[in-house]
Protein backbone atom coordinates (compact mmCIF):
# COMPACT_ATOMS: atom_id res chain seq x y z
CA UNK A 1 0.00 0.00 0.00
CA UNK A 2 1.43 3.38 -0.94
CA UNK A 3 0.34 6.77 0.19
CA UNK A 4 -1.03 9.09 -2.41
CA UNK A 5 0.01 12.59 -1.39
CA UNK A 6 -2.79 14.01 -3.52
CA UNK A 7 -5.48 12.23 -1.57
CA UNK A 8 -8.39 14.48 -0.80
CA UNK A 9 -9.01 15.33 2.85
CA UNK A 10 -12.28 13.39 2.80
CA UNK A 11 -10.72 10.17 1.46
CA UNK A 12 -7.95 10.64 4.01
CA UNK A 13 -10.48 11.02 6.77
CA UNK A 14 -12.40 7.94 5.71
CA UNK A 15 -9.12 6.01 5.75
CA UNK A 16 -8.32 7.25 9.26
CA UNK A 17 -11.80 6.21 10.30
CA UNK A 18 -11.29 2.80 8.62
CA UNK A 19 -8.05 2.04 10.46
CA UNK A 20 -9.41 3.29 13.77
CA UNK A 21 -12.60 1.25 13.34
CA UNK A 22 -10.48 -1.83 12.70
CA UNK A 23 -8.28 -1.27 15.74
CA UNK A 24 -11.34 -0.64 17.91
CA UNK A 25 -13.22 -3.63 16.45
CA UNK A 26 -10.24 -5.91 17.11
CA UNK A 27 -9.43 -4.68 20.61
CA UNK A 28 -12.14 -2.33 21.89
CA UNK A 29 -14.30 -4.89 23.64
CA UNK A 30 -11.48 -6.06 25.88
CA UNK A 31 -10.67 -2.54 27.02
CA UNK A 32 -14.17 -1.09 27.45
CA UNK A 33 -13.83 -0.77 31.21
CA UNK A 34 -10.32 0.63 31.07
CA UNK A 35 -11.30 3.25 28.54
CA UNK A 36 -14.48 4.04 30.49
CA UNK A 37 -12.41 4.73 33.61
CA UNK A 38 -9.90 6.74 31.60
CA UNK A 39 -12.77 8.75 30.07
CA UNK A 40 -14.25 9.44 33.52
CA UNK A 41 -10.87 10.70 34.76
CA UNK A 42 -10.41 12.79 31.62
CA UNK A 43 -13.91 14.29 31.90
CA UNK A 44 -13.19 15.11 35.54
CA UNK A 45 -10.05 16.96 34.42
CA UNK A 46 -12.16 18.93 31.91
CA UNK A 47 -14.82 19.72 34.49
CA UNK A 48 -12.34 20.88 37.15
CA UNK A 49 -10.48 23.04 34.61
CA UNK A 50 -13.79 24.65 33.58
CA UNK A 51 -14.66 25.13 37.23
CA UNK A 52 -11.33 26.87 37.98
CA UNK A 53 -11.89 29.33 35.14
CA UNK A 54 -15.47 29.92 36.18
CA UNK A 55 -14.68 30.48 39.88
CA UNK A 56 -12.28 33.30 38.97
CA UNK A 57 -15.27 35.57 38.51
CA UNK A 58 -16.43 34.92 42.12
CA UNK A 59 -12.89 35.24 43.44
CA UNK A 60 -12.54 38.69 41.85
CA UNK A 61 -16.09 39.97 42.17
CA UNK A 62 -17.21 38.50 45.50
CA UNK A 63 -13.94 38.43 47.45
CA UNK A 64 -12.03 41.43 46.07
CA UNK A 65 -14.76 43.67 44.67
CA UNK A 66 -17.67 43.08 47.07
CA UNK A 67 -15.35 42.03 49.97
CA UNK A 68 -17.63 39.14 51.11
CA UNK A 69 -15.55 37.74 54.02
CA UNK A 70 -18.17 35.00 54.67
CA UNK A 71 -17.41 33.41 51.29
CA UNK A 72 -13.60 33.39 51.54
CA UNK A 73 -13.38 29.95 53.19
CA UNK A 74 -15.87 28.32 50.83
CA UNK A 75 -14.25 29.73 47.70
CA UNK A 76 -10.66 28.97 48.71
CA UNK A 77 -11.54 25.42 49.84
CA UNK A 78 -13.46 24.66 46.66
CA UNK A 79 -10.57 26.03 44.56
CA UNK A 80 -8.15 23.82 46.47
CA UNK A 81 -10.50 20.81 46.10
CA UNK A 82 -10.66 21.38 42.33
CA UNK A 83 -6.85 21.26 42.13
CA UNK A 84 -6.73 18.07 44.25
CA UNK A 85 -9.38 16.33 42.13
CA UNK A 86 -7.65 17.45 38.93
CA UNK A 87 -4.28 16.14 40.15
CA UNK A 88 -5.68 12.73 41.16
CA UNK A 89 -7.64 12.41 37.91
CA UNK A 90 -4.53 13.24 35.88
CA UNK A 91 -2.68 10.48 37.73
CA UNK A 92 -5.57 8.03 37.27
CA UNK A 93 -5.93 8.58 33.53
CA UNK A 94 -2.16 8.35 32.97
CA UNK A 95 -1.92 5.02 34.81
CA UNK A 96 -4.98 3.49 33.11
CA UNK A 97 -3.90 4.62 29.63
CA UNK A 98 -0.34 3.39 30.17
CA UNK A 99 -1.66 -0.01 31.30
CA UNK A 100 -3.93 -0.33 28.27
CA UNK A 101 -1.16 0.95 25.98
CA UNK A 102 1.38 -1.57 27.26
CA UNK A 103 -1.17 -4.36 26.97
CA UNK A 104 -1.99 -3.31 23.40
CA UNK A 105 1.70 -3.36 22.52
CA UNK A 106 2.08 -6.84 23.99
CA UNK A 107 -1.03 -7.99 22.16
CA UNK A 108 0.18 -6.71 18.76
CA UNK A 109 3.67 -8.08 19.38
CA UNK A 110 2.19 -11.55 19.97
CA UNK A 111 -0.08 -11.21 16.96
CA UNK A 112 2.67 -10.10 14.63
CA UNK A 113 5.04 -12.81 15.86
CA UNK A 114 2.41 -15.52 15.33
CA UNK A 115 1.65 -14.07 11.91
CA UNK A 116 5.32 -13.94 10.92
CA UNK A 117 5.58 -17.59 11.93
CA UNK A 118 2.74 -18.41 9.54
CA UNK A 119 4.24 -16.60 6.54
CA UNK A 120 6.13 -18.52 3.89
CA UNK A 121 9.82 -18.35 3.04
CA UNK A 122 8.95 -16.17 0.03
CA UNK A 123 8.02 -13.35 2.43
CA UNK A 124 11.29 -13.64 4.37
CA UNK A 125 13.45 -13.88 1.27
CA UNK A 126 12.01 -10.58 0.12
CA UNK A 127 12.75 -8.78 3.42
CA UNK A 128 15.86 -7.86 5.34
CA UNK A 129 15.17 -9.41 8.72
CA UNK A 130 16.76 -6.75 10.93
CA UNK A 131 14.90 -3.99 9.09
CA UNK A 132 11.64 -5.86 9.35
CA UNK A 133 12.01 -6.18 13.12
CA UNK A 134 13.00 -2.52 13.57
CA UNK A 135 9.97 -1.47 11.54
CA UNK A 136 7.58 -3.76 13.41
CA UNK A 137 8.78 -2.38 16.75
CA UNK A 138 8.12 1.16 15.73
CA UNK A 139 4.77 0.39 14.15
CA UNK A 140 3.41 -1.48 17.16
CA UNK A 141 3.97 1.63 19.29
CA UNK A 142 2.06 3.57 16.63
CA UNK A 143 -1.12 1.56 17.19
CA UNK A 144 -0.99 2.29 20.91
CA UNK A 145 -0.43 5.99 20.24
CA UNK A 146 -3.34 6.09 17.84
CA UNK A 147 -5.83 4.98 20.49
CA UNK A 148 -4.25 7.04 23.26
CA UNK A 149 -4.21 10.17 21.13
CA UNK A 150 -7.84 9.65 20.24
CA UNK A 151 -9.02 9.05 23.77
CA UNK A 152 -7.02 11.92 25.26
CA UNK A 153 -7.91 14.33 22.51
CA UNK A 154 -11.61 13.52 22.52
CA UNK A 155 -12.26 12.89 26.19
CA UNK A 156 -9.91 15.49 27.58
CA UNK A 157 -8.95 18.17 25.11
CA UNK A 158 -12.17 18.40 23.10
CA UNK A 159 -14.41 18.26 26.17
CA UNK A 160 -12.19 20.69 28.11
CA UNK A 161 -12.31 23.06 25.17
CA UNK A 162 -16.10 22.85 24.93
CA UNK A 163 -16.49 23.40 28.69
CA UNK A 164 -14.15 26.39 28.59
CA UNK A 165 -15.86 27.88 25.55
CA UNK A 166 -19.10 27.48 27.53
CA UNK A 167 -17.54 29.43 30.41
CA UNK A 168 -16.31 32.09 27.98
CA UNK A 169 -19.70 32.50 26.30
CA UNK A 170 -21.39 32.64 29.68
CA UNK A 171 -19.01 35.34 30.92
CA UNK A 172 -18.91 37.42 27.74
CA UNK A 173 -20.56 36.43 24.44
CA UNK A 174 -19.03 39.29 22.40
CA UNK A 175 -15.48 38.52 23.54
CA UNK A 176 -16.12 34.82 22.88
CA UNK A 177 -16.97 35.59 19.27
CA UNK A 178 -13.70 37.48 18.99
CA UNK A 179 -11.76 34.55 20.52
CA UNK A 180 -13.34 32.03 18.20
CA UNK A 181 -11.94 33.90 15.19
CA UNK A 182 -8.81 31.78 15.80
CA UNK A 183 -10.66 28.67 14.57
CA UNK A 184 -10.81 28.94 10.74
CA UNK A 185 -7.17 29.99 10.13
CA UNK A 186 -5.99 27.25 12.53
CA UNK A 187 -7.95 24.55 10.69
CA UNK A 188 -6.56 25.81 7.39
CA UNK A 189 -2.97 25.75 8.72
CA UNK A 190 -3.33 22.24 10.17
CA UNK A 191 -4.68 20.84 6.89
CA UNK A 192 -1.80 22.40 4.99
CA UNK A 193 0.76 20.85 7.35
CA UNK A 194 -0.89 17.43 7.17
CA UNK A 195 -0.47 17.30 3.42
CA UNK A 196 3.25 17.98 3.82
CA UNK A 197 3.71 15.43 6.61
CA UNK A 198 1.99 12.52 4.96
CA UNK A 199 4.85 11.21 2.81
CA UNK A 200 7.61 12.45 5.14
CA UNK A 201 6.45 10.16 7.95
CA UNK A 202 6.35 6.94 5.96
CA UNK A 203 9.73 7.57 4.35
CA UNK A 204 11.23 8.37 7.76
CA UNK A 205 10.02 5.06 9.22
CA UNK A 206 11.51 3.12 6.31
CA UNK A 207 14.86 4.91 6.46
CA UNK A 208 14.98 4.58 10.26
CA UNK A 209 14.32 0.83 9.99
CA UNK A 210 17.10 0.57 7.38
CA UNK A 211 19.51 2.29 9.74
CA UNK A 212 18.73 0.06 12.72
CA UNK A 213 18.66 -3.00 10.46
CA UNK A 214 22.11 -2.18 9.07
CA UNK A 215 23.48 -1.60 12.56
CA UNK A 216 22.17 -4.97 13.68
CA UNK A 217 23.55 -6.76 10.63
CA UNK A 218 26.94 -5.13 11.18
CA UNK A 219 27.05 -6.23 14.80
CA UNK A 220 26.03 -9.77 13.79
CA UNK A 221 28.76 -9.92 11.16
CA UNK A 222 31.43 -8.32 13.37
CA UNK A 223 33.99 -11.10 12.79
CA UNK A 224 33.85 -10.53 9.01
CA UNK A 225 33.87 -6.75 9.51
CA UNK A 226 37.08 -7.00 11.47
CA UNK A 227 38.68 -9.70 9.31
CA UNK A 228 38.17 -7.66 6.13
CA UNK A 229 38.88 -4.33 7.89
CA UNK A 230 35.53 -3.12 6.66
CA UNK A 231 35.20 -0.63 9.53
CA UNK A 232 35.84 2.50 7.47
CA UNK A 233 33.62 1.46 4.57
CA UNK A 234 30.77 0.55 6.89
CA UNK A 235 31.26 3.70 8.94
CA UNK A 236 30.92 5.75 5.74
CA UNK A 237 27.76 3.86 4.74
CA UNK A 238 26.34 4.20 8.21
CA UNK A 239 27.28 7.86 8.25
CA UNK A 240 25.22 8.39 5.10
CA UNK A 241 22.22 6.58 6.59
CA UNK A 242 22.50 8.37 9.94
CA UNK A 243 22.74 11.70 8.12
CA UNK A 244 19.67 10.81 6.07
CA UNK A 245 17.66 9.86 9.17
CA UNK A 246 18.80 13.05 10.89
CA UNK A 247 17.88 15.20 7.90
CA UNK A 248 14.45 13.59 7.62
CA UNK A 249 13.78 13.97 11.35
CA UNK A 250 14.75 17.63 11.06
CA UNK A 251 12.46 18.08 8.11
CA UNK A 252 9.55 16.48 9.96
CA UNK A 253 10.30 18.68 12.97
CA UNK A 254 10.48 21.80 10.76
CA UNK A 255 7.15 21.01 9.14
CA UNK A 256 5.26 19.81 12.20
CA UNK A 257 6.69 22.49 14.48
CA UNK A 258 5.40 25.18 12.14
CA UNK A 259 2.20 24.65 14.03
CA UNK A 260 3.69 26.22 17.17
CA UNK A 261 4.45 29.69 15.73
CA UNK A 262 1.14 29.63 13.86
CA UNK A 263 -0.88 28.91 17.02
CA UNK A 264 1.24 31.32 19.09
CA UNK A 265 0.82 34.18 16.62
CA UNK A 266 -2.88 33.57 16.07
CA UNK A 267 -3.43 33.11 19.82
CA UNK A 268 -1.38 36.22 20.60
CA UNK A 269 -3.33 38.35 18.12
CA UNK A 270 -6.65 37.21 19.55
CA UNK A 271 -5.38 37.64 23.13
CA UNK A 272 -4.20 41.19 22.41
CA UNK A 273 -7.60 41.94 20.87
CA UNK A 274 -9.37 40.57 23.95
CA UNK A 275 -7.21 42.63 26.36
CA UNK A 276 -7.81 45.76 24.28
CA UNK A 277 -11.55 45.24 24.07
CA UNK A 278 -11.88 44.12 27.71
CA UNK A 279 -9.75 47.03 28.92
CA UNK A 280 -11.95 49.42 26.97
CA UNK A 281 -15.14 47.87 28.51
CA UNK A 282 -13.67 48.08 31.99
CA UNK A 283 -12.31 51.61 31.65
CA UNK A 284 -15.17 53.19 29.68
CA UNK A 285 -18.23 51.08 30.65
CA UNK A 286 -17.05 50.58 34.29
CA UNK A 287 -17.82 46.83 34.13
CA UNK A 288 -16.70 44.86 37.25
CA UNK A 289 -13.48 42.97 36.37
CA UNK A 290 -14.63 39.48 37.56
CA UNK A 291 -16.25 38.42 34.30
CA UNK A 292 -13.29 39.61 32.24
CA UNK A 293 -10.74 37.90 34.50
CA UNK A 294 -12.78 34.67 34.42
CA UNK A 295 -13.03 35.00 30.66
CA UNK A 296 -9.27 35.53 30.32
CA UNK A 297 -8.57 32.52 32.52
CA UNK A 298 -10.95 30.41 30.43
CA UNK A 299 -9.20 31.66 27.30
CA UNK A 300 -5.74 30.84 28.70
CA UNK A 301 -6.90 27.43 29.92
CA UNK A 302 -8.54 26.83 26.51
CA UNK A 303 -5.37 27.68 24.71
CA UNK A 304 -3.66 24.48 25.88
CA UNK A 305 -6.34 21.95 24.78
CA UNK A 306 -6.84 23.90 21.52
CA UNK A 307 -3.13 23.66 20.80
CA UNK A 308 -3.11 19.97 21.72
CA UNK A 309 -6.13 19.31 19.52
CA UNK A 310 -4.38 20.97 16.60
CA UNK A 311 -1.35 18.77 17.35
CA UNK A 312 -3.59 15.71 17.63
CA UNK A 313 -3.84 15.55 13.89
CA UNK A 314 -0.06 15.70 13.54
CA UNK A 315 0.34 12.86 16.04
CA UNK A 316 -2.54 10.95 14.47
CA UNK A 317 -0.92 11.26 11.09
CA UNK A 318 2.29 9.49 12.08
CA UNK A 319 0.52 6.93 14.31
CA UNK A 320 -1.77 6.18 11.41
CA UNK A 321 1.15 5.56 9.05
CA UNK A 322 2.56 3.14 11.67
CA UNK A 323 -0.76 1.36 12.08
CA UNK A 324 -1.21 0.96 8.35
CA UNK A 325 2.29 -0.44 7.88
CA UNK A 326 1.64 -2.94 10.66
CA UNK A 327 -1.61 -4.02 9.07
CA UNK A 328 0.15 -4.43 5.72
CA UNK A 329 2.20 -7.19 7.36
CA UNK A 330 -0.77 -8.65 9.24
CA UNK A 331 -2.78 -8.69 6.00
CA UNK A 332 -0.07 -10.49 4.03
CA UNK A 333 -1.55 -13.88 3.31
CA UNK A 334 0.71 -16.92 3.62
CA UNK A 335 1.18 -18.29 0.09
CA UNK A 336 1.59 -21.98 0.88
CA UNK A 337 -1.69 -22.40 2.74
CA UNK A 338 -2.89 -25.93 3.41
CA UNK A 339 -5.61 -27.10 1.03
CA UNK A 340 -9.04 -27.08 2.74
CA UNK A 341 -9.20 -30.88 2.60
CA UNK A 342 -5.51 -31.41 3.48
CA UNK A 343 -4.80 -34.47 5.60
CA UNK A 344 -1.77 -35.39 7.65
CA UNK A 345 0.82 -37.20 5.57
CA UNK A 346 1.42 -40.86 6.35
CA UNK A 347 5.02 -41.83 5.66
CA UNK A 348 5.85 -45.50 5.48
CA UNK A 349 8.82 -46.49 3.34
CA UNK A 350 9.50 -42.84 2.63
CA UNK A 351 9.81 -42.98 -1.14
CA UNK A 352 10.16 -39.48 -2.59
CA UNK A 353 9.32 -38.86 -6.23
CA UNK A 354 10.02 -35.63 -8.11
CA UNK A 355 7.67 -35.68 -11.06
CA UNK A 356 8.39 -33.11 -13.80
CA UNK A 357 9.07 -30.41 -11.21
CA UNK A 358 9.59 -26.86 -12.50
CA UNK A 359 10.18 -23.86 -10.30
CA UNK A 360 11.54 -20.31 -10.37
CA UNK A 361 11.79 -17.71 -7.59
CA UNK A 362 10.62 -14.90 -9.84
CA UNK A 363 8.50 -15.05 -12.96
CA UNK A 364 11.42 -14.81 -15.35
CA UNK A 365 14.23 -17.26 -14.55
CA UNK A 366 13.43 -20.97 -14.05
CA UNK A 367 15.67 -22.53 -11.38
CA UNK A 368 14.48 -26.15 -11.72
CA UNK A 369 13.29 -27.42 -15.09
CA UNK A 370 11.11 -30.51 -15.53
CA UNK A 371 13.02 -32.43 -12.91
CA UNK A 372 12.08 -36.09 -12.38
CA UNK A 373 13.76 -38.65 -10.14
CA UNK A 374 12.93 -41.03 -7.34
CA UNK A 375 14.64 -41.23 -3.98
CA UNK A 376 14.08 -44.81 -2.85
CA UNK A 377 12.66 -45.24 0.66
CA UNK A 378 15.28 -45.89 3.33
CA UNK A 379 18.18 -45.21 0.94
CA UNK A 380 20.53 -42.28 0.43
CA UNK A 381 20.29 -40.12 -2.67
CA UNK A 382 23.11 -37.66 -3.27
CA UNK A 383 22.47 -34.50 -5.27
CA UNK A 384 25.50 -33.08 -7.03
CA UNK A 385 25.86 -30.10 -9.32
CA UNK A 386 27.81 -26.88 -9.57
CA UNK A 387 27.01 -23.86 -7.44
CA UNK A 388 23.65 -22.40 -8.45
CA UNK A 389 22.48 -25.65 -10.08
CA UNK A 390 19.41 -25.68 -7.83
CA UNK A 391 20.37 -28.18 -5.11
CA UNK A 392 19.24 -26.10 -2.10
CA UNK A 393 16.10 -25.11 -3.98
CA UNK A 394 15.22 -28.78 -4.39
CA UNK A 395 15.53 -29.31 -0.62
CA UNK A 396 13.41 -26.19 0.03
CA UNK A 397 10.66 -27.39 -2.31
CA UNK A 398 10.55 -30.77 -0.61
CA UNK A 399 9.73 -28.98 2.66
CA UNK A 400 7.13 -26.92 0.81
CA UNK A 401 8.80 -23.60 1.51
CA UNK A 402 7.57 -22.54 -1.94
CA UNK A 403 4.87 -23.76 -4.30
CA UNK A 404 5.86 -25.43 -7.57
CA UNK A 405 5.34 -23.82 -10.96
CA UNK A 406 4.75 -27.23 -12.51
CA UNK A 407 4.87 -30.95 -11.71
CA UNK A 408 4.47 -32.71 -8.36
CA UNK A 409 6.51 -33.95 -5.45
CA UNK A 410 5.10 -37.18 -4.11
CA UNK A 411 6.00 -38.96 -0.87
CA UNK A 412 4.73 -42.53 -0.58
CA UNK A 413 2.07 -41.76 -3.19
CA UNK A 414 0.88 -38.52 -1.54
CA UNK A 415 1.31 -35.20 -3.36
CA UNK A 416 2.88 -32.87 -0.78
CA UNK A 417 0.69 -29.99 -1.95
CA UNK A 418 -2.34 -31.93 -0.68
CA UNK A 419 -1.11 -32.71 2.83
CA UNK A 420 -0.76 -30.42 5.84
CA UNK A 421 2.52 -28.53 5.94
CA UNK A 422 2.91 -29.31 9.61
CA UNK A 423 2.67 -33.07 9.19
CA UNK A 424 4.98 -32.91 6.16
CA UNK A 425 7.66 -31.01 8.07
CA UNK A 426 7.24 -33.24 11.10
CA UNK A 427 8.15 -36.19 8.87
CA UNK A 428 11.39 -34.48 7.88
CA UNK A 429 14.58 -33.77 9.78
CA UNK A 430 16.82 -31.16 8.22
CA UNK A 431 20.50 -30.56 8.84
CA UNK A 432 21.59 -27.34 7.25
CA UNK A 433 25.02 -26.47 5.93
CA UNK A 434 25.15 -23.59 8.41
CA UNK A 435 23.70 -25.05 11.61
CA UNK A 436 21.60 -22.45 13.36
CA UNK A 437 21.45 -22.53 17.13
CA UNK A 438 18.88 -20.48 19.01
CA UNK A 439 19.13 -18.61 22.29
CA UNK A 440 18.96 -21.16 25.11
CA UNK A 441 20.93 -24.13 26.37
CA UNK A 442 22.45 -26.96 24.33
CA UNK A 443 19.64 -29.24 25.55
CA UNK A 444 17.02 -26.67 24.47
CA UNK A 445 18.57 -26.58 21.02
CA UNK A 446 18.45 -30.35 20.64
CA UNK A 447 14.90 -30.45 22.01
CA UNK A 448 13.67 -28.17 19.20
CA UNK A 449 13.84 -31.38 17.14
CA UNK A 450 11.03 -32.87 19.24
CA UNK A 451 9.52 -30.79 22.04
CA UNK A 452 8.36 -33.83 24.03
CA UNK A 453 11.80 -35.50 23.99
CA UNK A 454 12.91 -36.60 27.46
CA UNK A 455 16.36 -35.78 28.84
CA UNK A 456 17.30 -39.41 28.14
CA UNK A 457 16.20 -39.05 24.47
CA UNK A 458 18.32 -35.93 24.16
CA UNK A 459 21.35 -37.60 25.67
CA UNK A 460 20.81 -40.58 23.39
CA UNK A 461 20.61 -38.42 20.26
CA UNK A 462 23.71 -36.49 21.32
CA UNK A 463 25.59 -39.76 21.83
CA UNK A 464 24.61 -40.99 18.37
CA UNK A 465 25.69 -37.63 16.94
CA UNK A 466 29.07 -37.97 18.72
CA UNK A 467 28.27 -34.81 20.63
CA UNK A 468 27.87 -36.20 24.15
CA UNK A 469 31.56 -35.97 25.07
CA UNK A 470 32.11 -32.34 24.20
CA UNK A 471 28.74 -31.34 25.66
CA UNK A 472 29.70 -32.90 29.01
CA UNK A 473 32.98 -30.95 28.87
CA UNK A 474 31.06 -27.66 28.73
CA UNK A 475 30.86 -25.73 32.04
CA UNK A 476 27.23 -26.67 32.66
CA UNK A 477 27.01 -29.73 30.44
CA UNK A 478 23.71 -29.94 28.57
CA UNK A 479 22.48 -26.83 30.42
CA UNK A 480 25.27 -24.63 29.06
CA UNK A 481 23.78 -21.63 27.26
CA UNK A 482 25.00 -21.30 23.68
CA UNK A 483 26.30 -17.90 22.56
CA UNK A 484 24.54 -15.96 19.81
CA UNK A 485 23.94 -18.36 16.88
CA UNK A 486 26.07 -20.90 18.76
CA UNK A 487 29.19 -18.72 18.67
CA UNK A 488 30.61 -20.32 21.83
CA UNK A 489 30.90 -23.71 20.05
CA UNK A 490 33.25 -24.72 17.26
CA UNK A 491 31.93 -25.26 13.73
CA UNK A 492 32.10 -29.05 14.05
CA UNK A 493 30.45 -28.98 17.49
CA UNK A 494 27.62 -26.83 16.16
CA UNK A 495 27.12 -29.29 13.32
CA UNK A 496 26.97 -32.22 15.70
CA UNK A 497 24.41 -30.44 17.91
CA UNK A 498 22.30 -29.84 14.82
CA UNK A 499 22.66 -33.50 13.82
CA UNK A 500 21.53 -34.48 17.34
CA UNK A 501 18.53 -32.17 16.85
CA UNK A 502 17.70 -34.02 13.62
CA UNK A 503 18.22 -37.41 15.26
CA UNK A 504 15.97 -36.69 18.22
CA UNK A 505 13.21 -35.81 15.76
CA UNK A 506 13.27 -39.44 14.65
CA UNK A 507 11.71 -38.54 11.30
CA UNK A 508 11.56 -41.02 8.40
CA UNK A 509 13.08 -38.49 5.97
CA UNK A 510 16.40 -36.76 6.43
CA UNK A 511 17.51 -33.78 4.38
CA UNK A 512 21.15 -33.00 4.64
CA UNK A 513 23.08 -30.08 3.30
CA UNK A 514 26.68 -31.10 3.76
CA UNK A 515 28.97 -28.40 5.06
CA UNK A 516 31.51 -27.06 2.60
CA UNK A 517 33.46 -25.25 5.27
CA UNK A 518 36.67 -26.98 6.19
CA UNK A 519 36.71 -28.67 9.57
CA UNK A 520 39.83 -30.11 11.14
CA UNK A 521 40.33 -33.81 10.48
CA UNK A 522 39.12 -35.00 13.83
CA UNK A 523 35.98 -32.85 13.75
CA UNK A 524 35.33 -33.83 10.18
CA UNK A 525 35.63 -37.54 10.99
CA UNK A 526 33.21 -37.18 13.90
CA UNK A 527 30.67 -35.26 11.86
CA UNK A 528 30.89 -37.96 9.17
CA UNK A 529 30.39 -40.70 11.78
CA UNK A 530 27.40 -38.83 13.17
CA UNK A 531 25.90 -38.47 9.70
CA UNK A 532 26.42 -42.14 8.96
CA UNK A 533 24.32 -42.99 12.05
CA UNK A 534 21.70 -40.41 11.14
CA UNK A 535 21.11 -41.78 7.64
CA UNK A 536 20.62 -45.40 8.69
CA UNK A 537 17.15 -46.66 7.79
CA UNK A 538 15.97 -43.22 6.66
CA UNK A 539 15.24 -41.85 3.23
CA UNK A 540 18.08 -39.37 2.96
CA UNK A 541 18.58 -36.69 0.37
CA UNK A 542 21.99 -35.18 0.75
CA UNK A 543 23.47 -32.21 -1.05
CA UNK A 544 26.88 -33.75 -1.32
CA UNK A 545 30.11 -31.80 -1.12
CA UNK A 546 32.39 -34.72 -0.26
CA UNK A 547 33.54 -37.40 -2.62
CA UNK A 548 33.11 -40.11 0.02
CA UNK A 549 29.45 -39.16 0.51
CA UNK A 550 28.78 -39.40 -3.21
CA UNK A 551 30.58 -42.71 -3.65
CA UNK A 552 28.74 -44.26 -0.70
CA UNK A 553 25.31 -43.00 -1.77
CA UNK A 554 22.79 -45.50 -3.13
CA UNK A 555 21.82 -43.17 -5.92
CA UNK A 556 23.34 -40.02 -7.42
CA UNK A 557 21.41 -37.26 -9.19
CA UNK A 558 23.52 -34.86 -11.27
CA UNK A 559 22.01 -31.41 -11.78
CA UNK A 560 23.09 -28.77 -14.24
CA UNK A 561 21.36 -25.39 -14.38
CA UNK A 562 18.20 -26.86 -12.87
CA UNK A 563 18.03 -29.89 -15.18
CA UNK A 564 18.74 -33.50 -14.30
CA UNK A 565 21.48 -34.55 -16.68
CA UNK A 566 22.45 -37.94 -15.25
CA UNK A 567 21.49 -40.32 -12.47
CA UNK A 568 22.56 -43.71 -11.16
CA UNK A 569 25.01 -45.27 -8.73
CA UNK A 570 28.62 -44.15 -8.67
CA UNK A 571 29.65 -47.36 -10.45
CA UNK A 572 26.95 -47.02 -13.11
CA UNK A 573 27.79 -43.37 -13.76
CA UNK A 574 31.49 -44.08 -13.96
CA UNK A 575 30.78 -46.90 -16.43
CA UNK A 576 29.85 -44.36 -19.11
CA UNK A 577 33.17 -42.69 -19.93
CA UNK A 578 31.42 -39.98 -21.97
CA UNK A 579 29.05 -39.10 -19.14
CA UNK A 580 29.49 -35.72 -17.43
CA UNK A 581 29.96 -37.30 -14.01
CA UNK A 582 32.66 -39.71 -15.21
CA UNK A 583 34.37 -37.07 -17.34
CA UNK A 584 34.63 -34.62 -14.48
CA UNK A 585 35.76 -37.35 -12.15
CA UNK A 586 38.45 -38.50 -14.52
CA UNK A 587 39.59 -34.90 -14.83
CA UNK A 588 39.60 -34.65 -11.03
CA UNK A 589 37.32 -31.68 -11.45
CA UNK A 590 35.22 -32.12 -8.39
CA UNK A 591 34.43 -28.44 -8.30
CA UNK A 592 32.35 -28.77 -11.47
CA UNK A 593 30.15 -31.24 -9.62
CA UNK A 594 29.89 -29.00 -6.60
CA UNK A 595 31.91 -31.44 -4.51
CA UNK A 596 34.34 -28.88 -3.24
CA UNK A 597 33.96 -25.20 -2.66
CA UNK A 598 34.40 -24.00 -6.21
CA UNK A 599 34.19 -20.35 -5.44
CA UNK A 600 37.78 -19.99 -4.36
CA UNK A 601 40.05 -18.24 -6.81
CA UNK A 602 42.38 -21.26 -7.06
CA UNK A 603 39.53 -23.63 -7.84
CA UNK A 604 38.25 -21.34 -10.55
CA UNK A 605 41.66 -20.97 -12.19
CA UNK A 606 42.12 -24.76 -12.06
CA UNK A 607 38.72 -25.29 -13.64
CA UNK A 608 39.51 -22.98 -16.51
CA UNK A 609 42.51 -25.12 -17.34
CA UNK A 610 40.90 -28.49 -16.69
CA UNK A 611 37.59 -28.06 -18.49
CA UNK A 612 37.48 -29.24 -22.08
CA UNK A 613 36.30 -26.59 -24.55
CA UNK A 614 32.56 -26.22 -24.45
CA UNK A 615 32.13 -28.42 -21.36
Ligand SMILES: Nc1ncnc2c1ncn2[C@@H]1O[C@H](COP(=O)(O)OP(=O)(O)OP(=O)(O)O)[C@@H](O)[C@H]1O
Pocket residue numbers: 125361362367385386387388389390391392393394594
Ligand atom coordinates in the same frame (compact mmCIF):
# COMPACT_ATOMS: atom_id res chain seq x y z
N1 LIG B 1 15.50 -16.86 -2.33
C1 LIG B 1 15.88 -16.75 -3.60
N2 LIG B 1 15.35 -15.80 -4.40
C2 LIG B 1 15.71 -15.69 -5.69
N3 LIG B 1 16.60 -16.49 -6.29
C3 LIG B 1 17.18 -17.46 -5.56
C4 LIG B 1 16.85 -17.64 -4.18
N4 LIG B 1 17.57 -18.69 -3.71
C5 LIG B 1 18.32 -19.14 -4.75
N5 LIG B 1 18.08 -18.41 -5.85
C6 LIG B 1 18.67 -18.63 -7.18
O1 LIG B 1 18.32 -19.93 -7.61
C7 LIG B 1 19.41 -20.57 -8.24
C8 LIG B 1 19.68 -21.91 -7.57
O2 LIG B 1 20.10 -21.65 -6.24
P1 LIG B 1 20.38 -22.83 -5.20
O3 LIG B 1 20.70 -22.19 -3.90
O4 LIG B 1 19.29 -23.82 -5.24
O5 LIG B 1 21.70 -23.47 -5.83
P2 LIG B 1 22.67 -24.56 -5.22
O6 LIG B 1 22.85 -25.57 -6.29
O7 LIG B 1 22.20 -25.03 -3.91
O8 LIG B 1 24.00 -23.71 -5.08
P3 LIG B 1 25.13 -23.81 -3.91
O9 LIG B 1 25.81 -25.12 -4.07
O10 LIG B 1 26.04 -22.68 -4.27
O11 LIG B 1 24.44 -23.65 -2.62
C9 LIG B 1 20.58 -19.62 -8.16
O12 LIG B 1 20.69 -19.00 -9.44
C10 LIG B 1 20.18 -18.59 -7.12
O13 LIG B 1 20.66 -17.33 -7.47
